Amino acid sequence: EDQVTQSPEALRLQEGESSSLNCSYTVSGLRGLFWYRQDPGKGPEFLFTLYSAGEEKEKERLKATLTKKESFLHITAPKPEDSATYLCAVQALQGAQKLVFGQGTRLTINP
Amino acid sequence: DTEVTQTPKHLVMGMTNKKSLKCEQHMGHRAMYWYKQKAKKPPELMFVYSYEKLSINESVPSRFSPECPNSSLLNLHLHALQPEDSALYLCASSQLLAYEQFFGPGTRLTVL
Numbered sequence: 531e532d533q534v535t536q537s538p539e540a541l542r543l544q545e546g547e548s549s550s551l552n553c554s555y556t557v558s559g560l561r562g563l564f565w566y567r568q569d570p571g572k573g574p575e576f577l578f579t580l581y582s583a584g585e586e587k588e589k590e591r592l593k594a595t596l597t598k599k600e601s602f603l604h605i606t607a608p609k610p611e612d613s614a615t616y617l618c619a620v621q622a623l624q625g626a627q628k629l630v631f632g633q634g635t636r637l638t639i640n641p
Numbered sequence: 642d643t644e645v646t647q648t649p650k651h652l653v654m655g656m657t658n659k660k661s662l663k664c665e666q667h668m669g670h671r672a673m674y675w676y677k678q679k680a681k682k683p684p685e686l687m688f689v690y691s692y693e694k695l696s697i698n699e700s701v702p703s704r705f706s707p708e709c710p711n712s713s714l715l716n717l718h719l720h721a722l723q724p725e726d727s728a729l730y731l732c733a734s735s736q737l738l739a740y741e742q743f744f745g746p747g748t749r750l751t752v753l
Binding site: 561562564566571572573574575576579617619621627628629631632633634 | 747
């Protein structure tokens with residue numbers, strides 16, 4: 531069964547304090563791994579798609595990386611507006627190609 | 642236009658009411674989705690439409706009835722809901738089934 535585990539569940543950082551969020555996955559052949567950002571009461575906002583081990587993508591203060599077993603979302607010098615829940619999801623090559631989501635990491639950046 | 646829109650933003654209904662949620666996208670996407678999300682949980686897939694045909698039904702109770710009138714519109718008809726159905730209902734679309742999904746802002750549903 532395809533599975534996604536995100537850690538930590540919650541993370542508090544000071545403004546400017548860089549860190550990483552982890553997404554570990556098991557999937558029967560990876561089609562793609564997706565990162566989303568979700569603010570309270572709103573829909574998830576698409577951030578990145580990663581397809582193969584070694585791939586990296588960047589957007590402003592965020593950088594996503596992928597290995598064969600996990601993905602990291604690196605946040606460099608975060609600002610309070612980066613506070614949100616970050617969701618990781620995988621899509622398998624075979625089967626219904628549904629997104630399997632992790633439980634998310636709630637990130638709080640204190641000014 | 643790169644948005645998925647949903648109406649209404651908020652909905653309060655009684656257990657005997659019939660209501661509908663609406664979703665619209667003008668990105669030319671051919672796959673559309675309904676998700677349900679409870680507080681502090683990830684989105685939970687309900688239905689998937691591909692080329693206006695129902696592709697996946699995740700064993701959702703019949704009190705939820707999806708409809709895809711055309712490639713831009715997706716409805717979710719609600720009837721005889723239970724209080725435990727209160728949640729944020731999200732619509733999403735993707736170019737095709739295997740592509741990244743773009744979510745709308747959601748409808749906050751409260752069942753009294």
